[in-house]
Amino acid sequence: MPRQRTLTLRLPLDRAHPHTSVRTAYRFGGGASRLPDPFAEHPIRRSATVVAACALTVTVPFLISDTLGTAVMLSVGIFAVAGLVFVTPILVWSLIEAALLALRRHIYPDVELLDLPPRVTHILRRHGIASIRATEHTADDALLAFSNLEPRDVHAIRRAIRLWKYRRWQEQGFPTRGVGDRGWG
Numbered sequence: 001m002p003r004q005r006t007l008t009l010r011l012p013l014d015r016a017h018p019h020t021s022v023r024t025a026y027r028f029g030g031g032a033s034r035l036p037d038p039f040a041e042h043p044i045r046r047s048a049t050v051v052a053a054c055a056l057t058v059t060v061p062f063l064i065s066d067t068l069g070t071a072v073m074l075s076v077g078i079f080a081v082a083g084l085v086f087v088t089p090i091l092v093w094s095l096i097e098a099a100l101l102a103l104r105r106h107i108y109p110d111v112e113l114l115d116l117p118p119r120v121t122h123i124l125r126r127h128g129i130a131s132i133r134a135t136e137h138t139a140d141d142a143l144l145a146f147s148n149l150e151p152r153d154v155h156a157i158r159r160a161i162r163l164w165k166y167r168r169w170q171e172q173g174f175p176t177r178g179v180g181d182r183g184w185g
Contacts, residue, residue: 039090039094043090043091043094044091044094044095044098047087047088047090047091047094048091050083050087051083051084051087051088051091053080053083054079054080054081054083054084054087055080055084057072057076057077057080058073058077058080058081058084061073108131108132108133108134109131109132109133109164110130110131110132111124111125111129111130111131111132111135113132113164114132114135114157114160114161114164115160115163115164116156116157116160117153117156119148120149120153120156120157123146123147123148123149123153124146124157127146132161132164135157135161136161140154140158143157
């Protein structure tokens, strides 16, 4: 009886392969391309640099003289215009994304702002709790159900949230709204 050959299909996110992971698959544009994405890291800085260089390449030679401007446009101008056309949307998208992230972190402050040990912060993030508000609204029993989280860690979390709120209250100048007419409960 002939031996059957099995076909092993290696997907782009195969965890057994040492050079593939979600991060590298994202950076390389999935499994189809092996060219790295130049805007995967520091997209605002890199796209702003490209847009500025392309804009300067298109405009500065015309400020010097018309013949120089024409020569630059005929030689490398098409690349500068292509850079402006393709990279400007990346810059705009990255700026909007950074603004939305900053707004979200302002509205829902990150767990990293609490004075917690890195182990506890990592456990919270691993279980999908990234904001102080979400941590505060999670019951103690639910926190104790997380792996490697002990009662003393839950106590430290609650204490850190109280201290964080007190510091915000101090920064606001000890406001008394909602406490009573005289400011005392």
